[in-house]
Amino acid sequence: MRHLIDFGDMTRAEWDTLYQRCEAIMDAPGDYLDACRGKVCANLFYEPSTRTNFSFQTAMLRLGGQVFGFADPQSSSVAKGETLKDTIKMVSGYADVIVMRTPWEGAAKAASLYSNVPVVNAGDGGHMHPTQTIADLVTMTRLRGGVDGLTIGVCGDLKNGRTVHSLIKAMEKFQNVRFYLISPRELGVPGYMKDFMRQRGIQHLEVTGLESVLPQLDVLYMTRIQRERFVDPLEYKRCKGIYVLTRGKLARAKEELLVMHPLPRVDEIDVDVDDDPRAVYFRQARFGMFGRMALLADLANQPRQERTEPVAIGCHPICRNPRCITQTELYLPPLTKEAEGKTCCGFCDKELT
Numbered sequence: 619m620r621h622l623i624d625f626g627d628m629t630r631a632e633w634d635t636l637y638q639r640c641e642a643i644m645d646a647p648g649d650y651l652d653a654c655r656g657k658v659c660a661n662l663f664y665e666p667s668t669r670t671n672f673s674f675q676t677a678m679l680r681l682g683g684q685v686f687g688f689a690d691p692q693s694s695s696v697a698k699g700e701t702l703k704d705t706i707k708m709v710s711g712y713a714d715v716i717v718m719r720t721p722w723e724g725a726a727k728a729a730s731l732y733s734n735v736p737v738v739n740a741g742d743g744g745h746m747h748p749t750q751t752i753a754d755l756v757t758m759t760r761l762r763g764g765v766d767g768l769t770i771g772v773c774g775d776l777k778n779g780r781t782v783h784s785l786i787k788a789m790e791k792f793q794n795v796r797f798y799l800i801s802p803r804e805l806g807v808p809g810y811m812k813d814f815m816r817q818r819g820i821q822h823l824e825v826t827g828l829e830s831v832l833p834q835l836d837v838l839y840m841t842r843i844q845r846e847r848f849v850d851p852l853e854y855k856r857c858k859g860i861y862v863l864t865r866g867k868l869a870r871a872k873e874e875l876l877v878m879h880p881l882p883r884v885d886e887i888d889v890d891v892d893d894d895p896r897a898v899y900f901r902q903a904r905f906g907m908f909g910r911m912a913l914l915a916d917l918a919n920q921p922r923q924e925r926t927e928p929v930a931i932g933c934h935p936i937c938r939n940p941r942c943i944t945q946t947e948l949y950l951p952p953l954t955k956e957a958e959g960k961t962c963c964g965f966c967d968k969e970l971t
């Protein structure tokens with residue numbers, strides 16, 4: 619793996635190696651104090667973040683490396699109109715690995731075309747967030763011994779929730795995982811995710827009610843309604859507060875259920891759930907830091923690859939997704955991919971119509 623843009627970039631063998639390294643770090647962090655000594659990580663956060671930014675920073679510091687970057691693009695030349703390409707070409711001259719979060723879907727993919735060092739997607743709009751999935755899989759594996767055979771309920775904004783999309787993508791690497799996709803109809807998973815599940819034979823059922831499926835779940839993965847991604851504020855108003863997990867509802871759930879959440883929480887998990895031993899979301903955030911240590915120990919130590927071949931830019935396919943990176947960065951190559959007989963944008967995965 620050279621970049622981590624989408625969970626599909628990682629093979630099952632690479633995941634197993636990463637998890638083994640993660641366990642080794644958790645069990646003996648002192649053995650890894652110099653794993654990134656002399657290495658520098660660039661954290662480019664074009665969107666707000668607490669956990670992802672801080673956990674990448676602390677991960678690098680705990681490995682003996684250094685971090686620079688911005689948490690507010692207005693403090694960089696982005697505010698002067700610099701393109702993503704130019705920013706990445708500069709930053710990849712300074713850093714050994716680039717971690718980036720953007721509101722534009724496919725931006726990390728675009729950056730990887732121009733970077734001399736590995737690029738990690740720390741969230742691209744409502745599209746993907748593969749390192750949150752690392753946190754999620756470490757949590758399930760460490761606390762339940764593995765992922766195979768789990769019945770997972772994902773609940774909330776499945777349309778805009780990038781953590782959900784990456785989690786679903788990861789499940790092609792495991793056996794017999796079943797999903798309950800719990801959302802209001804208008805916030806169901808995007809078509810390209812449904813195509814993916816159909817193609818890979820991942821069992822899933824879309825439902826609107828949480829309580830009826832709760833007793834069957836091994837993992838309940840709650841998510842917030844992603845207010846910042848709604849085009850219509852009225853639609854957000856209609857959907858907010860629709861699912862709230864309470865202690866009372868948990869009474870019907872399995873004893874060994876894991877209640878997970880990528881966080882931040884808004885109102886979808888009552889605070890009285892926090893003290894239930896099944897609520898593992900704060901532990902999940904800490905597991906995320908160790909997972910990111912395992913990732914950085916690999917990627918930050920990869921040799922630079924100076925690019926000599928020009929990227930074949932041309933007229934890019936017209937992607938109608940208003941949040942796709944191809945809408946704003948007009949020099950990108952015309953990348954497409956095929957899924958279930960449909961031609962999709964190679965950056966944001968949306969079907970090209």
Ligand code: NCD
Pocket residue numbers: 669670741747750780781841842844880881882
């Ligand atoms: C998530 C994100 O940014 O997508 N947070 C995170 O990285 N832990 C979830 C969210 O914002 O709802």
